[in-house]
Amino acid sequence: MNHPSNGLDDVVHQRVRLGILAIAHEARRVEFGFLRSTLDLTAGNLSQHLAVLEKVGLVEIEKGYEGKRGRTWVHLTPAGENALSNEINQLKRLIHQVEHSTDQSGHLPT
Amino acid sequence: MSAPSTGTPQELLATARELTRRVREAHRGIWFPLLLLGLVHLAAIPFYRYGPHPMTCRPELPVGNSSITFCNHYATWSFIYWPVALMLAYVAICGFYVSRSRRRGIGTRVWSYVLAGTTLGLVLTGTSLWAVHHPLAQEGSLNGIHIPGSASSAEFLYRVATPAVAIGLGLLVLARVERSWALAAFALGYLTIVLLPRDLSQFITAPSMWTDLPHLVVNGSVLLIGAAGFALSRRRTT
Numbered sequence: 001m002n003h004p005s006n007g008l009d010d011v012v013h014q015r016v017r018l019g020i021l022a023i024a025h026e027a028r029r030v031e032f033g034f035l036r037s038t039l040d041l042t043a044g045n046l047s048q049h050l051a052v053l054e055k056v057g058l059v060e061i062e063k064g065y066e067g068k069r070g071r072t073w074v075h076l077t078p079a080g081e082n083a084l085s086n087e088i089n090q091l092k093r094l095i096h097q098v099e100h101s102t103d104q105s106g107h108l109p110t
Numbered sequence: 111m112s113a114p115s116t117g118t119p120q121e122l123l124a125t126a127r128e129l130t131r132r133v134r135e136a137h138r139g140i141w142f143p144l145l146l147l148g149l150v151h152l153a154a155i156p157f158y159r160y161g162p163h164p165m166t167c168r169p170e171l172p173v174g175n176s177s178i179t180f181c182n183h184y185a186t187w188s189f190i191y192w193p194v195a196l197m198l199a200y201v202a203i204c205g206f207y208v209s210r211s212r213r214r215g216i217g218t219r220v221w222s223y224v225l226a227g228t229t230l231g232l233v234l235t236g237t238s239l240w241a242v243h244h245p246l247a248q249e250g251s252l253n254g255i256h257i258p259g260s261a262s263s264a265e266f267l268y269r270v271a272t273p274a275v276a277i278g279l280g281l282l283v284l285a286r287v288e289r290s291w292a293l294a295a296f297a298l299g300y301l302t303i304v305l306l307p308r309d310l311s312q313f314i315t316a317p318s319m320w321t322d323l324p325h326l327v328v329n330g331s332v333l334l335i336g337a338a339g340f341a342l343s344r345r346r347t348t
Binding site for chain 2: 013015018019022023025026027028029030031032033034038039066071075088091092094095098
């Protein structure tokens with residue numbers, strides 16, 4: 001069987017980017033300010049992560065106005081939904097595999 | 111939450127779960143629909159009390175050597191009040207969730223609740239309108255003579271076809287939308303209270319202008335108490 005770590009996507013297997021995908025999935029669409037405050041990031045740092053996700057087609061970024069105030073909305077693409085679901089499944093499999101190996105041998109797998 | 115670039119699988123999963131939980135918390139505004147729908151119940155009282163109460167009767171049912179007529183006594187204005195009040199309430203609930211989610215910077219999933227609530231309200235009000243024009247024989251005995259009743263499925267439909275049940279079923283949809291087990295439990299409790307048969311014959315002799323009022327007060331009060339409970343628990347967690 002293929003080891004679950006082989007199925008991890010380097011773009012998504014990262015705490016902030018996984019967080020962005022998880023929030024955007026649950027919120028349907030999320031505003032830049034909510035992401036920044038929830039993830040406790042600077043605007044520049046968050047922009048960099050969003051640019052990476054947008055470049056590989058996992059999120060779409062929509063800029064607009066509400067009244068006179070500029071707003072940036074982020075939402076997941078279908079590819080982003082798949083990537084998030086795949087990452088969560090791989091993480092669960094990895095945890096299961098590690099715990100299973102540890103139970104049988106009493107040691108962490110090498 | 112500061113962000114080192116990676117973590118153990120457990121940490122990454124825990125982070126994703128915690129962020130999901132925070133978004134759900136930001137979405138939740140359960141107290142508002144409960145408050146509004148509770149007030150809608152109480153505001154219905156004048157329509158039941160002061161509106162006309164005509165009767166519809168089914169053809170006589172032969173029982174032994176005599177016959178019995180079953181009649182329904184209903185408040186006409188309730189059939190205008192409930193569809194209008196429920197529509198307005200769901201528009202207000204929709205406006206509440208949309209403006210709140212915009213202010214917070216997240217999307218909303220309230221549409222499915224509003225659509226389900228409005229549809230249920232209209233369908234069950236329509237069914238109850240049909241039901242008052244088709245009175246069912248209640249199984250039982252009168253002066254020692256057994257009176258045959260209607261099919262239990264028909265009686266069940268008769269009892270379910272009320273705006274209160276439409277509200278309760280709508281709350282189950284909201285519980286799904288908000289992924290709230292607490293609201294699901296509350297909605298089931300509310301539906302149980304709404305569907306429980308309540309014999310008020312000791313206090314109110316039918317037909318009476320007051321027949322429906324205890325139901326409205328009890329159902330409305332349950333929703334208002336729920337609104338207060340959810341608002342308080344939200345204040346504690348934020």
